[in-house]
Amino acid sequence: MTWIRFLVKTFAKPLYRFLSKPNKNPLKTQKILLTKILKLNQNTVFGKTHKFHQISSIRKFQEYLSPQPYEYFRPFINSMTQGKTDVLIPGSPLYWGRTAGSTGASKLIPITNRSIRNATRGTLLIYLSYIAENPQAHSKFLDGTVCFFNANPALEYINNIPVGFGTGIFSQSSQNQIWGPIFQKLTYTTGHLFEIKNIQQRYHHLTRETIQKDIHVFSGVTTVVLGLLEVILKYTQQKNPKIKNIRDLFPNYQFSILGGESPKFYERRLFSLIGEKIDYREVYGATEEIIGVQLQDSPGLTPLFHANFLEFTPLNSTERLLIHEVKKNVDYKIIITNFNGLYAYTLGDVIKFIKTDPPLFEFSHREGTINMASEKMTVQQISTALTLTNQQHDCTVVEYCVVGKYTPKPHYIVILEYLAAQNPTDEKEYLKSFNENLMQSNPVYREQVIGIRAIADPILWIVKNGTFFNLEQQNLEAGLPMGQHKIQHLSTNESLLKKFADYIIKEIKLG
Template identity: 30%
Template sequence: MSIKSLFAIPFAKIATKKVYKWANNPHKTQEKVFKNLLSKGSKTAFGKDHNFSNITTYEDFKKEVNVTDYEGLRHYVDRVVAGEPDVLWTGKPLYFAKTSGTTSGAKYIPITKDSMPTHIKAARNALLFYIKEKNDASFVDGKMIFLQGSPVLADKNGIKLGRLSGIVAHYVPQYLLKNRLPSWETNCIEDWDTKVNAIVEETINEDMSVISGIPSWVQMYFEKLIEKTGKPISETFPNFNFFIYGGVNFEPYKNKFESLIGKKIDYIELYPASEGFIAYQDSQTEKGMLLQLDSGIFYEFIPADEFFNENPTRISLKDVKMGVNYAIILNTTAGLWGYNIGDTVEFTSTKPYRIKVTGRIKHFISAFGEHVIGKEVEKALNDSIKGTNINISEFTVAPQVSPESGLPYHEWFIEFENEPEDLEAFAAKIDASMQAQNIYYIDLIEGKVLRPLVIRKVKKGGFHEYMKSIGKFGGQNKIPQLSDNRKIADVLNNFLITA
């Protein structure tokens, strides 16, 4: 055991104790964050426009600040991008995290000197909780790989611009740099195929202990390793014992991962976003991720089924309930106010506050009034593969409103690694789970408005080909797991197994 791993255990105990100090005083912590945001925000153009100096309560705040999104803040963000200080937050941002927009093209999310440290601290604490729980820090002596976007940053009016994962790459602690892979040069490769092949060459003979990234892209890395070595990952990397991921529900992919790895491992789930590091898994035995209440974010919540109403219920942390699907709203030290990040969450615990991500507020299917959400399709799929040798690489769901014959249906595009022997029986199991979860869906089936779902088999590598075809291959890009339109589905028809 090295000095580094030896000292990591007592350090983890101290750090996690500090976290639980604020986690066990959640409402006081959030009130402190709220007051700090108003105090600093009152010196900005946004704060002056929204009467921050006269706001004393959350009820006052709701009257002055509407829930919005990037487009709603666009006229302020454009001023920040142009170089104007004190617009959304005091001074100028340190960085812009560039993300894909919908109606607006590229989005420029500010990261400030107040918000940047919270990203780094949360990622560090997630590892420290694991060390404390296991009472073992031996993994810090091995090599660690983080599959991420390029760390090469552009310049936007004197402010550095890049993907969040590329920005964070500049903040790897000095004591981990010797253990970190891939090399800087490899990490800077833009083409994802070329990059993964280079990472395989750099890591194949190393003692990898920690691997992190979006599951679909790490899976691609694993498959290339196995293709080259002919061995499962656990034989190539015998000391690899836990995987860090975020951005998707991992359960539907777990069977596939464990078959590639060749053994069961631990997992740490993170919830980082360009807008703020929202939560991380603090326990291997408790469900959900610890909500970051002390990271310069004041949280608001709107019941997801009310979100598109004219006057939806809008509450702070103290009024949330277990088992309700909420749209999560952020107010941050990066200058985002009443900001709808687009995600939906559900609380798994309120002592302390832990959440799980249930989907996207815009990613749903309600072509017939069924109100199907991501959590439901993920559970249906997971219910159906549990206890089987069926492995799934990727999937997405869309409505088929105008079939060539028969009733409309939900169309499931699935790329199998190991497919079921009886595809119709498998589809029936998924459909039964959907009917059990969603009363609107079963009413439509029984009322002969919809027929049971139909599965389309996507050829191996088909989802990767689709992502290449739309220019979103690799990095932090993810496939939406359901949509209310045919935009993705119609293109995926080009990547189906037709025989």
């Protein structure tokens, strides 16, 4: 047992209780946080324009600042990129965070040192809560290496301020915190590999470096972790065909922290790749800020009340609710205010509380939908239907894309890549089950398909193994940065269909 493991195992529970204090009285924590944010930023251009010095209560704040999307902040951010200071925040940002563009065009977000500390604290809470559950068994990962698959921390510079993706910024900045030496001792990060421009050479280096380490934890964006583990396995099997799964390479792999996309849909693929089940916890955040973390084995994310002042707007409503006013099983749009210069900022995500005391929520969907005939189909509804269908037919989907096609009549093209030897025995029955589950998930879709027949039955494209990986590599090689290279889960862009055309094994239709 290393000295780090001994210390953390001994003090995990009291340290976790100490760091969790803001969660004991969420409303009080939120009021204090909003006061700090307004006071710190009252002399900025934005603060003066919006009369921060006159705001003395939450209701006053809501009166002075209406919820706004990114475009409202763009002129202020453009001013900052031109070298102006004290615009949205005091001075200049530590980094510029570039979004992956999953909800639209890529955006620049100012990142401050407080935001870095919030992300670090959120990750620390996950680790401490996990260890506190079973100190002896769950602390074992501290005897090995934590591998963090991070994005590029410095894509370019704007007025000497680095521009990077969130996970890259976090990994680089965390090393500069007071616990930097411990962090460096425990953690292997992959940011240095971005200096290798050739994708295949980069993967060879990644494989060579990781298999030499005793890795106990793999962490990062869910789909990136899965994709890179598959790369490592593939490259290793080329030299040693006896290697069957990730467990053969990393026998002590026990835990993951996964974010970016909900791991729930990818569970079967992950466990199949590893060779058995492992523990994992979810972190929910965006470039704008970390929002919530999973602090228990059961599903549910705890809001980080010390990081963002949070407001919640029910769908089809303008009412702005606080944390003590939310209800279970209601969808809410999130509005955040934080130290990154975002005030009453509409994130574009929709969440649902599964518990209110203490508050626990789950990510529901992003506001982007397929909307062929007022059905407003979400990623969550598609994923739920797919997961249920996979269980019913005992198969595993590696990745999927659903494209709305308007001709000759509105319908969905469902593009699925199955895990090798885990595809359905009857593809037509599979498609039928999926459509039924989709109608169960979305009543409006059901009415449009069965009732007024505004939407035709879906068509299933089964594609070759490796299709999504190959297309994403093509995007990387074409110059798209990590994050923007991913194939969207939902789209009405029919040009996507051309990309998949050469990979189709079967086309399945109902009727």
